[in-house]
Amino acid sequence: MAGPPRATPLTPGSWRIAVIGCAVLLLAACSAAPLSSTPSPEDPAPAVGECHVLDRPEHFAVLSDTSPTVECGAEHTTETYMIGDLASVTRFSGRYPALEERLDISEQACSGSVVRAYVGANDRQALYGLSSMAFLPTPEQWATGERWVRCDLVMVGSETEAFWPVGVESAFRDAAASGNADPLLRCYTGDADVRCSEPHTSRDINMWIPQTSEPSELEIVQQCVPAATEWGTLTGRTVEGVSGVLHTESNGGLTLRCVVTEDADVAQ
Template sequence: MTRRLGTSAAIMGLLAAAFTSTAPAAGAADPLLGAPVVGQCSDMSRAELDLPSYGEPAVDCAGTHTALVTSVLTLPDGLAYDSADLTELAVGTCSDAQRQAAGASRLGVRLTAYAIGWFIPTPEQQAAGARWLRCDLVLLGGAELLPLPGTLDVGKFPYKSTVSRCLTGPDYAVTACSEKHTYRATAAIKTKARRYPSEKAWKRLGTDRCRSATTSRTYRFSWPSKVDWKVGDRALVCYTQTKK
């Protein structure tokens, strides 16, 4: 999963509120009004990652920070902020930027705790003519965002525990393996299905494929959302139980 990691009804309400801005005035302005620049860092919280817009001041990238802007683009004319096309564009663009920043393949990045956030202009910025999308790279730590490492490139698998993907807590939230956890991602397997599998099919695939990709009697697995699938994520991720 990426971005809002399972958009809840409450978040959809926030999104709807952000989309009800007035139309920009004639002759208005720069579509990149208020947009950040690539390479800008933020001290973002996990709750802020789920908001439709983020406008807090940038912080010094040499200090502690939890988010990095990896891409900024101007939205095509006619693309509505509340459309499925925007979500698909955002997930595809931000996932590409995430892989580039991490120096990992499409499968490789699924074995990391890196995730994406994407944001649109505030209602006030939209009213002034802003039409942009920003992508941020973050590092998940369960209910929190962890500080990003100075070097984002993960190198070759197995990755350092500070960026490797693990699961924690009763809800099996993604976290870096340097934090307390109960399962560690040990394999990302490409699924060859032509269409998005049903939940039953995913469970059958996970039970079959992850049995030989894990080293514990108890194991878990996860699969991409329909949006992730549409932009090319076919990874079934297998998790081995740990004692930590």
């Protein structure tokens, strides 16, 4: 999970992706007109598994969302994977939060471990391009005492560029456990991160090991072989090669990301 936004369910069958034509910076203190729909306090609370189409900048310039739900098999951009509680946010003071507090709320009320369980990811699957975004009750609902946090998954086009929501036509729930998981998974072309549904040369096996110095090729293999063996067991696929991608963190630290190659990867 990466980038300013945070945000998952694929079902077997079609998994089509279309980038929605808008760039949104989640934490920007942008001003936008309120959305046209104004809910009443009686509007139902959100539920896990509901999907929405949020494809305009103003959708992300407010903390609440009153858009109607859509079928997750139809094109959508967000899917609710858990309902959190504002009481779990340590900075919450009882007042209605400000837009710039969305990231803190998402980090504390929307669990990353729940994301992995929701999409059905096993220990050796590294997720790519999924963000978790928090939505709160409207001011009207707030006035009636509602304090839930709607935690939605959003697929983004890139983890390193401006936030672009991606339209999908399959549910995220248990997607990583399906036969069409690659759009959710992290692969590499050389040392560049890409979605596994795109051409790639190696596959991340979700074993990231901090390093104190640059390891030799032998040391990389020694550190990564146990995870690669587990990956082969979990997937039933043959490991053609074991290696690693060295990644420099924002704090200057060095991380070894273990990867495998297989016939299907080389063919791409």
